[in-house]
Amino acid sequence: MSKIALVTGGSRGLGRNMSIALAKKGLDVILTYNSNKEAADEVVAGIQALGQNAYSLQLDTSNIHVFDTFHQQLTNLLNEKAGHPGIDYLINNAGTALYAPIAEVTEQQLDDIFNIHFKGVFFLTQKLLPLINDGGGIINISSGLTRLTMPGSSVYAAQKTAVETLSRYMAQELGPRKIRVNVLAPGAIETDFGGGRTRDNKEINARIAGFTALGRVGLPGDIGGVVAFLCTDDAYWINGQRIEVSGGQGL
Ligand code: NDP
Secondary structure (H helix, E strand, O other), X not given: OOOEEEXXXXXXXXXXXXXXXXXXXXXXXXXXXXXXXXXXXXXXXXXXXXXXXXXXXXXXXXXXXXXXXXXXXHHHHXXXXXXXXOEEEEEEOOOOOOOOOHHHOOHHHHHHHHHHHHXXXXXXXXXXXXXXXXXXXXXXXXXXXXXOOOOOOHHHHHHHHHHHHHHHHHHHHHHHHXXXXXXXXXXXXXXXXXXXXXXXXXXXXXXXXXXXXXXXXXXXXXXXXXXXXXXXXXXXXXXXXXXXXXXXXXX
């Protein structure tokens, strides 16, 4: 029987690539989307074409008040399709960008980033813990910006740093259940993130490529396979680690 991974924000960008890479490794995938059902459906169809099971559910990961309902929907889906209410891997990937200098950040902007990048990750993981099979894993998506400092990313990077610390605590506390918890920190990648500026703004793209050892910015395909690897038995001894996947940005 295939193992099952749940990917938040699996409809586009990195989550989409992760979902497909997981299916290529023989996992079934449940992916969530926020508003883009059509894009999620495309990913589901792509995975089914690979011969794995895939389903999508709507979830706003920044709103903890919908997590009870999501838990129920997920349990129902798993019972119906897999015959048991368990997943093997949780990938906390969904996220939005904020580029604003410290002098201009509003309380609302800070709350929005906190809600999606920390509070949502914390309480969604807490809510789903009973559904994660012992021996499974959690991957939290951070950012190269916790190591590199780029003006305008203070609030976003600080929340990602919080998730990195949280991940070590998760790894410690979930060790008795043999659940491994790791952080994957992508460098700048060409997706829709932040209005697609890494992909679409030639000046930004060239500047990032200029301080990347491998000479270009990242592509979604640089990330998904690493996540998929972390969800295999080959990675069973990797735990509590931050793995940066950036082609060597800002070395
Ligand atoms: P994209 O903007 O391409 O995709 C974002 C995904 O998150 C979509 O699937 C979107 O769903 C979903 N999403 C957005 N808001 C919410 C919400 N409130 N609740 C639930 N889901 C939501 O971003 P990326 O794929 O580039 O980013 C994915 C993760 O990677 C984020 O955590 C980001 O911080 C991190 N990251 C990205 C980097 C980059 O350069 N791209 C670099 C380092 C880290 P929908 O399609 O329905 O809108």
